[in-house]
Amino acid sequence: MLTTFDRIISDRGSVYAVSGGPVADRAAIDAALAQLKSARRFAKATHNSWAALVAGEGLKSDDGESGAGAIILRMLETEALDNHLIVVTRWYGGKHLGGDRFRHVIGAVRHYLAHRPG
Template structure:
């Protein structure tokens, strides 16, 4: 049974950057764009620095978007693959806090996806 849309805000902060994670049923690139558009109707999410996402389509095709956070979409895809989560989009949102996180940003993306999957 597929879960409904979930938005988990303010799940953690790291050096001023704030994170949220969202997700829900999604079976096509068109639905993914609609999901992001719907999420960004919330002013807070529209103003986010990054809304990175990943999705494995029912046919097994992975699609993703980094939204300026290079490599973050692939991190999400790899986690979805490990959990065999198909037809479910996961979006990690970051509001930049003024300090570059370097490689830690990938750990924070993983942490956010883990919060969603758990």
């Protein structure tokens, strides 16, 4: 079960959310992503970039937001947050954000780390 913080960042029309939770293996990652996307709002998002550490192995997907998965994974590794998935969702607002999109991915992950349960 993922914990979601919605509409945490807004910039030039783009809106960000962050979700995360414990996972035990790739099947659990796939199930968590399917559960997140079962909400129509998240299924229609422009990007659902994610990363997970499972038994020390890094898994990631940019979902079209080039470099986002690597940023999330690096932050998971820094926190030593094993067996955990973090998803940063973006709804594109029509204006390119350039390098600010990386700042927003970092901000979203920081928000999750600061407010996650447990």
